[in-house]
Amino acid sequence: MILTDAEQAMLDGAEGPAKQKAMDLLVRYAEALGADRFVDTSNVAGVPGSSSLFVHNYFKARGDASYEAIFSLFDLDADEVVPVPRMRANSCHLQGGMDPVLWREQGMSEEALDHQMQDEAELERHGVKVLKTCTPYLAGNTPRFGDHCAWMESSAVVYCNSVIGARTNTEGRESTSAAMLTGKIPDWGFHQDDFRRGTHHIEVEVPVDSVFDWGMLGYFIGGEVQENIPVVTGHLSSPGVIRHKHFGAAAASSGGVELYHMVGITPEAPSLDAAFGGRRPVQALRYGEAERRATYEALNSNGTSTDVDYVMLGCPHAALEQIEEAARLLEGKRISANSNLWIFTSRLIRIQADAKGLTRILQDAGALVMTDTCSAIAQSIPKGTRVVALDSAKQAHYLPAIMGIEAWFGTTQNCIDAALTGRWTGALS
Numbered sequence: 253m254i255l256t257d258a259e260q261a262m263l264d265g266a267e268g269p270a271k272q273k274a275m276d277l278l279v280r281y282a283e284a285l286g287a288d289r290f291v292d293t294s295n296v297a298g299v300p301g302s303s304s305l306f307v308h309n310y311f312k313a314r315g316d317a318s319y320e321a322i323f324s325l326f327d328l329d330a331d332e333v334v335p336v337p338r339m340r341a342n343s344c345h346l347q348g349g350m351d352p353v354l355w356r357e358q359g360m361s362e363e364a365l366d367h368q369m370q371d372e373a374e375l376e377r378h379g380v381k382v383l384k385t386c387t388p389y390l391a392g393n394t395p396r397f398g399d400h401c402a403w404m405e406s407s408a409v410v411y412c413n414s415v416i417g418a419r420t421n422t423e424g425r426e427s428t429s430a431a432m433l434t435g436k437i438p439d440w441g442f443h444q445d446d447f448r449r450g451t452h453h454i455e456v457e458v459p460v461d462s463v464f465d466w467g468m469l470g471y472f473i474g475g476e477v478q479e480n481i482p483v484v485t486g487h488l489s490s491p492g493v494i495r496h497k498h499f500g501a502a503a504a505s506s507g508g509v510e511l512y513h514m515v516g517i518t519p520e521a522p523s524l525d526a527a528f529g530g531r532r533p534v535q536a537l538r539y540g541e542a543e544r545r546a547t548y549e550a551l552n553s554n555g556t557s558t559d560v561d562y563v564m565l566g567c568p569h570a571a572l573e574q575i576e577e578a579a580r581l582l583e584g585k586r587i588s589a590n591s592n593l594w595i596f597t598s599r600l601i602r603i604q605a606d607a608k609g610l611t612r613i614l615q616d617a618g619a620l621v622m623t624d625t626c627s628a629i630a631q632s633i634p635k636g637t638r639v640v641a642l643d644s645a646k647q648a649h650y651l652p653a654i655m656g657i658e659a660w661f662g663t664t665q666n667c668i669d670a671a672l673t674g675r676w677t678g679a680l681s
């Protein structure tokens with residue numbers, strides 16, 4: 253590793269033991285990657301020092317479950333507990349494990365709530381913005397083009413790289429916590445120009461316009477290219493933030509896509525040649541009607557009963573426009589007594605939804621607007637759920653496996669209809 257004088261000083265302990273441990277961890281990480289230097293980062297998104305009740309009790313049984321103990325021993329992989337100073341980098345906390353208001357409905361305990369509140373007080377004390385969302389770019393953390401970031405959360409990483417043109421690998425708890433303290437992350441992977449060139453060319457031959465279709469396209473592409481970098485051309489309407497977030501989240505779920513290019517749309521793809529950096533694609537694929545239908549069928553492959561007892565919206569966390577859409581579809585109506593509708597978003601968007609009267613409309617219809625988490629992360633669904641309806645390909649990929657339930661995937665309108673009637677009637681048009 254080639255370290256600057258300041259980095260070497262941190263590694264030698266000149267800025268205290270926590271930064272010394274953080275640099276030690278980052279040097280080991282960089283060496284494992286094969287990186288020979290660090291880049292400065294001033295935008296880190298992780299879960300620093302946070303713990304579920306399970307993790308908290310694990311450390312408690314070993315004698316010290318303080319925030320500093322969990323940060324030292326778990327996040328920094330240290331062999332002793334050290335005082336943790338305020339974070340150096342601009343740092344935010346991603347999604348958590350429970351809604352701070354509707355925790356009872358999620359089946360959480362008061363003890364878990366108390367623990368979460370203590371964690372949040374520590375986060376504030378250490379200078380971490382408690383955004384509690386998988387969409388930090390909708391909630392006050394939007395990097396600039398070219399910024400070096402260190403983010404966790406696959407759906408946020410792919411958005412950060414592809415739509416904004418900022419640079420991050422998919423980091424983990426340990427590397428983000430160490431980056432928050434030091435402002436450093438290995439100069440490897442997506443931080444480097446060479447790594448960001450497209451590898452696979454996908455020509456889209458059917459119109460892709462709705463959020464539903466963008467999710468399916470992302471799911472198809474992720475499954476095909478896995479961890480490579482797709483370059484997409486063809487019948488694409490210019491996607492806004494919501495379509496990008498559904499596309500990217502899906503591609504990061506069926507595969508491990510961390511960066512995509514859309515020619516004429518995303519910032520590093522002004523032309524096909526630029527997207528591939530002058531290289532030839534290793535593979536060319538097409539997305540036509542047969543691929544669209546096969547993707548729809550794959551996403552609906554475990555649905556058998558059309559009796560839907562749960563509808564979940566907001567994966568990735570809903571934008572205000574998506575809450576507006578749900579409120580418009582539900583205003584003056586009442587969801588079925590046989591079904592539940594939970595909509596997940598960030599705290600910031602929830603405040604806006606409250607101010608616009610949207611939360612009230614949704615509550616009057618029998619829906620709940622929840623923040624901070626989602627059913628997959630919290631492993632929380634309404635009691636007795638057997639069949640869920642989803643408008644997110646990512647959630648359709650994960651939730652049935654996590655919770656052992658059946659799932660249907662369709663449009664937001666299909667899902668709202670299922671909430672109103674208790675029955676799934678979605679079909680591919």
Ligand code: F3S
Binds near residue numbers: 386566
């Ligand atoms: Fe967010 Fe949960 Fe989906 S954290 S991306 S809503 S799986």
